[in-house]
Amino acid sequence: MRRYGKNPDEDDVRVRPGRRGSRPRTHTRPKHEDAASGMVLTVDRGRLTCLVDGRRVVAMKARELGRKAAVVGDRVALVGDLSGEKDTLARIVRIEERRSVLRRTADDDDPYERVVVANADQLAIVTALADPEPRPRMIDRCLVAAYDGGLSPLLVLTKSDLASPDRLLERYTPLGVPYVVTSREELYDGEAAGRVRELLDGKVTAFVGHSGVGKTTLVNALVPEDQRRTTGHVNAVTGRGRHTTTSALALPLDGAGGWVVDTPGVRSFGLAHVDPSRVVLAFPDLVPGTEECPRGCTHDEPECALDAWVAEGHADPERLASLRRLLSTRERHEGD
Ligand SMILES: Nc1nc2c(ncn2[C@@H]2O[C@H](COP(=O)(O)OP(=O)(O)OP(=O)(O)O)[C@@H](O)[C@H]2O)c(=O)[nH]1
Numbered sequence: 001m002r003r004y005g006k007n008p009d010e011d012d013v014r015v016r017p018g019r020r021g022s023r024p025r026t027h028t029r030p031k032h033e034d035a036a037s038g039m040v041l042t043v044d045r046g047r048l049t050c051l052v053d054g055r056r057v058v059a060m061k062a063r064e065l066g067r068k069a070a071v072v073g074d075r076v077a078l079v080g081d082l083s084g085e086k087d088t089l090a091r092i093v094r095i096e097e098r099r100s101v102l103r104r105t106a107d108d109d110d111p112y113e114r115v116v117v118a119n120a121d122q123l124a125i126v127t128a129l130a131d132p133e134p135r136p137r138m139i140d141r142c143l144v145a146a147y148d149g150g151l152s153p154l155l156v157l158t159k160s161d162l163a164s165p166d167r168l169l170e171r172y173t174p175l176g177v178p179y180v181v182t183s184r185e186e187l188y189d190g191e192a193a194g195r196v197r198e199l200l201d202g203k204v205t206a207f208v209g210h211s212g213v214g215k216t217t218l219v220n221a222l223v224p225e226d227q228r229r230t231t232g233h234v235n236a237v238t239g240r241g242r243h244t245t246t247s248a249l250a251l252p253l254d255g256a257g258g259w260v261v262d263t264p265g266v267r268s269f270g271l272a273h274v275d276p277s278r279v280v281l282a283f284p285d286l287v288p289g290t291e292e293c294p295r296g297c298t299h300d301e302p303e304c305a306l307d308a309w310v311a312e313g314h315a316d317p318e319r320l321a322s323l324r325r326l327l328s329t330r331e332r333h334e335g336d
């Protein structure tokens with residue numbers, strides 16, 4: 001399995017129950033064989049709400065985990081009070097290896113890439129067909145972040161009552177990205193919600209989208225009534241949301257197994273550290289053509305072997321063009 005941590009050795013604070021006496025037991029590295037497993041649902045000022053055996057348990061990270069942060073979607077091991085009762089606090093003693101990571105650059109003046117969601121299977125890229133206008137470069141950047149982090153992308157095109165999806169779909173057909181077209185009315189009457197749910201069933205899906213694309217309307221149609229967020233929470237005076245929480249929030253899918261992870265405030269992805277070889281993996285038809293590439297090929301340089309290979313007829317030139325377009329979005333432009 002691929003690991004996604006920056007420093008894989010440090011990721012794993014687990015102490016295996018090895019041979020007796022083979023490892024000294026210290027109070028900083030207890031064994032925690034009896035720890036329960038849970039999934040992080042949300043994080044708020046150092047308090048992590050975790051799902052443990054169907055209960056919501058509030059926990060703090062144990063000091064022994066050091067600087068490593070647990071994020072929404074992380075599978076964790078917990079000890080202490082796991083009753084989930086008011087004012088109780090459990091301790092997270094281990095963060096399990098991640099299957100996928102959705103990273104973003106926190107702010108323009110923050111050079112560090114942060115993991116927003118761990119272990120999501122899919123990234124739902126929510127785009128309005130109009131109001132606001134779709135931004136294909138932004139979609140492309142989301143696709144790269146998904147491919148790089150090990151998530152399968154999914155396009156959710158909202159507001160179909162305002163414009164046709166045809167032009168946008170033309171651009172994404174060569175990529176083979178699954179998509180679903182929705183409108184508020186169809187979400188309200190349950191028809192579109194059913195279609196979306198089919199694509200989410202049994203999976204953990206992170207949702208990203210610009211303000212105003214209808215992400216809240218969509219998410220609310222998918223989760224149980226008591227879990228809904230209110231729409232239109234932007235303060236008319238300051239233009240800022242009342243709740244400036246930036247933590248992602250995992251919500252159970254209504255009527256299906258699976259999770260929706262809402263990511264408020266995540267509008268862009270830092271792609272500076274994207275590994276082109278991971279992005280190419282999303283194009284299995286092109287992978288054999290990279291065999292003759294120079295080491296460390298970015299696949300959008302003159303020495304790249306893909307041009308000659310595709311020219312020989314081994315793959316569809318449109319696919320190579322799509323790969324190149326995605327890779328070029330690593331350069332940040334104004335408005336991204
Ligand atoms: N015409 C039309 N309007 C929609 C549709 N879906 C949502 N809207 C409207 O678009 C506006 C934004 O919808 P929200 O669901 O709040 O969008 P959001 O992406 O969560 O935006 P923020 O709350 O700003 O983050 C609201 O006025 C919705 O009623 C749709 O399918 N068609």
Ligand SMILES: [Zn+2]
Nearest residue numbers: 293297299304
């Ligand atoms: Zn190459």
